[in-house]
Amino acid sequence: MQEQLALKVYKFGGASVKDATAIRNLVEIVQQHRSQGPLVVVVSAMGKTTNALEAIFALAFARQDYAPPLAQLISFHRTALQELSGGFGPGTAATLEQEFEAVFRQLAAQLAEVSPTQDYDAQYDQIVSCGELLASKLIAGVLHDTHPTRWLDCRPLLRTDDCWREARIDWLTTEANLRTTVPKQLREASVLVTQGFVGGTRDGRTTTLGREGSDYTAAIFAYCLQAKSVTIWKDVAGLLNADPKFFADPVRYPEISYQETIEMAYYGASVIHPKTIKPLAVRQIPLFVKSFLDPAAEGTRIGDCRHELLAPAFIRKTGQVLISFESKDLTFISEENLEVIFGALAQVRLKINMMQNSAISFSVCTDFAAFRLEKLLGQLREQFTIHYNTGLELYTIKNYDAASIRRLIEGREVLLEQRTRQTFQVVCRGGTEFIA
Ligand SMILES: Nc1ncnc2c1ncn2[C@@H]1O[C@H](COP(=O)(O)OP(=O)(O)O)[C@@H](O)[C@H]1O
Numbered sequence: 360m361q362e363q364l365a366l367k368v369y370k371f372g373g374a375s376v377k378d379a380t381a382i383r384n385l386v387e388i389v390q391q392h393r394s395q396g397p398l399v400v401v402v403s404a405m406g407k408t409t410n411a412l413e414a415i416f417a418l419a420f421a422r423q424d425y426a427p428p429l430a431q432l433i434s435f436h437r438t439a440l441q442e443l444s445g446g447f448g449p450g451t452a453a454t455l456e457q458e459f460e461a462v463f464r465q466l467a468a469q470l471a472e473v474s475p476t477q478d479y480d481a482q483y484d485q486i487v488s489c490g491e492l493l494a495s496k497l498i499a500g501v502l503h504d505t506h507p508t509r510w511l512d513c514r515p516l517l518r519t520d521d522c523w524r525e526a527r528i529d530w531l532t533t534e535a536n537l538r539t540t541v542p543k544q545l546r547e548a549s550v551l552v553t554q555g556f557v558g559g560t561r562d563g564r565t566t567t568l569g570r571e572g573s574d575y576t577a578a579i580f581a582y583c584l585q586a587k588s589v590t591i592w593k594d595v596a597g598l599l600n601a602d603p604k605f606f607a608d609p610v611r612y613p614e615i616s617y618q619e620t621i622e623m624a625y626y627g628a629s630v631i632h633p634k635t636i637k638p639l640a641v642r643q644i645p646l647f648v649k650s651f652l653d654p655a656a657e658g659t660r661i662g663d664c665r666h667e668l669l670a671p672a673f674i675r676k677t678g679q680v681l682i683s684f685e686s687k688d689l690t691f692i693s694e695e696n697l698e699v700i701f702g703a704l705a706q707v708r709l710k711i712n713m714m715q716n717s718a719i720s721f722s723v724c725t726d727f728a729a730f731r732l733e734k735l736l737g738q739l740r741e742q743f744t745i746h747y748n749t750g751l752e753l754y755t756i757k758n759y760d761a762a763s764i765r766r767l768i769e770g771r772e773v774l775l776e777q778r779t780r781q782t783f784q785v786v787c788r789g790g791t792e793f794i795a
Pocket residue numbers: 371372373374375403571592593594595597598599600601602603604628629630631
């Protein structure tokens with residue numbers, strides 16, 4: 360019979376591990392959990408490390424000088440280690456230092472080998488994944504000083520395909536791997552610390568699961584190990600009806616269903632990675648969103664619940680591009696044309712966030728990625744006249760009413776608008792205004 364572990368999964372994102380002080384706070388949160396049984400801690404890279412690695416990799420790929428930002432990244436991690444090393448024994452500090460230096464050496468060697476003639480995405484994954492390696496080693500080391508803790512390399516366990524930067528999980532292999540490895544390790548140490556965002560192919564190459572994919576990693580562990588719950592620790596009081604960085608007076612949802620949450624995440628509520636919810640819903644594992652700044656506060660419980668109509672949820676997706684395809688000879692947009700456009704979008708891996716067609720034109724709103732857009736134009740330019748606008752924002756209101764629409768669109772230049780019974784969406788020109 361399968362061993363029941365009754366473990367919990369905690370996920371700490373970039374903000375909750377952004378520096379030594381944040382990591383000390385994480386240690387306190389884990390300490391408070393002590394008596395509650397085994398714990399898998401999934402961590403992201405520290406602060407904005409993944410953005411920094413992306414920029415370093417892009418420079419290496421373009422054969423430009425990446426030495427200054429690389430030196431900055433290394434020094435940032437060395438400083439964090441030094442600041443924390445007062446808290447653990449000299450043996451741990453020395454081991455961690457050696458491990459950090461080994462990762463830095465490997466990173467430097469990989470960057471030196473980056474080649475503009477080889478696949479961008481495959482090389483990206485080998486470099487950009489290293490933020491999670493560093494953070495997980497550091498946090499495992501710090502926790503171990505107060506609590507029997509092990510560092511777990513998830514790359515040989517989370518088996519994925521080689522769809523670089525958006526790798527897909529091989530669930531059967533991953534479940535078998537985790538079930539063989541994790542219970543054994545948890546008998547020897549009640550806390551395991553592992554990396555979010557990364558996985559590995561059958562032939563041992565590192566993959567990444569998509570930006571902000573560490574929430575998803577937590578759900579993968581929870582699903583495969585049939586965890587009791589997942590808690591993701593954020594810098595907000597829970598799941599709110601709007602991003603507090605852009606909307607005044609957001610309200611917290613104390614409890615919300617998997618379905619409402621999956622839709623909010625799909626439309627771009629960046630607080631939860633969209634792939635996180637499904638594995639948890641399948642195994643009925645509750646997801647708690649809690650504040651690492653106020654760990655005792657209630658937060659949000661996401662689960663299988665029913666509720667009254669929720670307060671309208673405002674979701675903002677920046678960095679959008681609106682692309683319009685027009686037939687060149689005034690023929691109508693037909694299924695055949697659409698097939699060609701959809702095929703090209705899929706091939707260059709541009710996801711459609713909103714679309715609309717008229718007689719001779721078809722428009723899609725997608726996330727802007729210069730090199731993907733360039734490839735798309737290359738494929739479709741001959742057949743269609745293509746116009747596009749960048750720097751746009753896509754706003755979605757779930758469970759909208761007249762007042763929420765007024766509040767959103769007042770003073771904005773709307774380029775495209777759509778509504779269904781529950782969902783209102785607009786593409787607007789970009790701006791940074793706070794919505795009061
Ligand atoms: N509906 C929402 N509720 C709460 N926070 C939201 C929402 N939409 C966007 N956010 C943003 O999500 C941020 C937390 O997510 P994220 O930055 O991905 O955390 P981390 O990287 O630390 O895991 C918040 O600081 C907030 O600005």
